[in-house]
Amino acid sequence: MTNDIYGTDTTTTTKKLRRSKSDRMVAGVCGGWAATLGVDAAVLRIILVAATLLGFGTGALIYLICWLVMPDEN
Numbered sequence: 001m002t003n004d005i006y007g008t009d010t011t012t013t014t015k016k017l018r019r020s021k022s023d024r025m026v027a028g029v030c031g032g033w034a035a036t037l038g039v040d041a042a043v044l045r046i047i048l049v050a051a052t053l054l055g056f057g058t059g060a061l062i063y064l065i066c067w068l069v070m071p072d073e074n
Contacts (some may be wrong), residue, residue, distance in 0.1 A: 018073040019066075029066045032073070 020031030023041050032037060034041035051059030 017070060019070045025063045027067045029063055029070060032070060
């Protein structure tokens with residue numbers, strides 16, 4: 001814990017975006033995003049399927065990019 005000159009706590013907690021090993025169906029992308037955002041992974045999966053169907057494959061492309069870019073959880 002660190003304090004600034006006014007005595008307030010300036011400790012920050014950062015969440016790292018990682019692909020989930022425990023909450024995965026394909027590659028863990030939705031599970032990793034869900035853990036970072038603090039939402040249920042099922043909601044993100046439904047949104048991703050809707051984006052894929054309604055956006056002419058855009059959701060699948062976003063998933064593929066995230067799969068390639070996001071590191072795996074240690």
